[in-house]
Amino acid sequence: MEREHIGVLVMSYGTPESMDHIEQYYTHIRRGHAPSVEQLAELTERYEAIVGGVFPLRQHTNDQVTTLEATLNQAHPDKRFSCYQGLKHASPYIEDGVEQMVKAGVSRGVGIVLAPHYSTMSVGAYIKRAQEKADELGLAMTFVESYHLHPKLVQALTERVRTSLLGFDGEPVRVLFSAHSLPEKIVEMGDPYPTQLLETSRAVAEAAGVADWQFAWQSAGRTSVPWLGPDILDVVQTIKQEESIRNVLVCPLGFVSDHLEVLYDLDIEAKEVAAELGMKLTRTASLNSDPLYMQTLSDAVYAKLSE
Numbered sequence: 001m002e003r004e005h006i007g008v009l010v011m012s013y014g015t016p017e018s019m020d021h022i023e024q025y026y027t028h029i030r031r032g033h034a035p036s037v038e039q040l041a042e043l044t045e046r047y048e049a050i051v052g053g054v055f056p057l058r059q060h061t062n063d064q065v066t067t068l069e070a071t072l073n074q075a076h077p078d079k080r081f082s083c084y085q086g087l088k089h090a091s092p093y094i095e096d097g098v099e100q101m102v103k104a105g106v107s108r109g110v111g112i113v114l115a116p117h118y119s120t121m122s123v124g125a126y127i128k129r130a131q132e133k134a135d136e137l138g139l140a141m142t143f144v145e146s147y148h149l150h151p152k153l154v155q156a157l158t159e160r161v162r163t164s165l166l167g168f169d170g171e172p173v174r175v176l177f178s179a180h181s182l183p184e185k186i187v188e189m190g191d192p193y194p195t196q197l198l199e200t201s202r203a204v205a206e207a208a209g210v211a212d213w214q215f216a217w218q219s220a221g222r223t224s225v226p227w228l229g230p231d232i233l234d235v236v237q238t239i240k241q242e243e244s245i246r247n248v249l250v251c252p253l254g255f256v257s258d259h260l261e262v263l264y265d266l267d268i269e270a271k272e273v274a275a276e277l278g279m280k281l282t283r284t285a286s287l288n289s290d291p292l293y294m295q296t297l298s299d300a301v302y303a304k305l306s307e
């Protein structure tokens with residue numbers, strides 16, 4: 001009997017294709033409004049600072065998509081899985097990925113985002129775009145909304161926290177779990193994002209035996225509306241000045257890959273703030289294509305198929 005051909009739309013934030021594409025990318029993030037000359041220069045400088053003109057998120061997303069396809073096919077040989085990339089702000093866009101699945105003649109599609117926590121403004125927006133394109137093309141699709149408490153995800157994060165703590169030679173350390181901030185209005189909307197992030201933080205802290213931890217937001221947008229806080233840079237200052245804490249381990253569990261928000265906002269900006277205060281700040285390694293993370297995605301996709 002022929003194996004059923006399932007299309008998996010793997011959605012990720014996306015990154016510019018080259019330095020020449022930063023303006024186009026930034027304009028897409030700003031819903032069609034081009035950035036000012038200063039804003040563009042500032043973002044270009046941040047990209048230059050992390051990687052000298054290469055965009056690591058693209059490679060990580062490529063690897064995650066290829067590895068997830070292999071993981072799914074190995075775990076479920078009775079079916080044939082093909083993974084397609086769909087990016088939020090760069091090519092191949094989410095709509096392109098859906099189109100590719102239809103062209104390949106898959107019998108149905110499952111969508112998953114390379115971000116474990118659901119918010120209407122993040123994962124919800126990815127899903128909306130994919131669903132609209134799938135409806136237009138007549139493809140049946142279902143979506144994984146979140147997988148923030150999957151035991152293998154918690155295990156992968158726990159291992160990273162434990163490993164990084166060894167670098168502090170037994171000295172007291174405050175663990176700061178972090179994620180991308182969003183406008184405060186999501187709280188009034190009853191959005192599950194803050195609660196899910198706290199649930200993952202608590203699960204990892206318990207599994208790693210960490211009693212001294214707190215949650216902080218990072219990378220808030222440069223807009224006039226209020227964003228969720230406290231911001232991680234303020235937290236670092238406050239805990240040094242008010243609690244005399246000298247050691248900080250950041251675990252950015254709202255992200256899965258090495259990219260600008262981790263490599264610049266934490267590795268350069270937060271480390272600089274900490275160094276000025278005479279503190280030691282390190283961060284846990286990103287998941288990227290960790291086998292436990294790939295199994296988390298594979299399990300979540302497969303569970304969706306049998307719903």
Ligand code: FEC
Nearest residue numbers: 013014015016029030057115122180220221222259260261
């Ligand atoms: O490495 C890279 O090239 C891309 C890194 C990157 C990731 C990422 C993830 C998330 N974002 C989320 C929300 C927002 C909201 C705004 C916003 C703006 C930016 C800008 C850049 C950027 N984001 Fe991002 N985000 C990344 C990069 N993000 C660059 C524009 C300049 C700036 O503000 O720094 C505000 C947009 C608006 O005006 O409406 C909101 C969320 C995530 C985590 C979930 C996910 O991955 O989708 C939430 C990676």
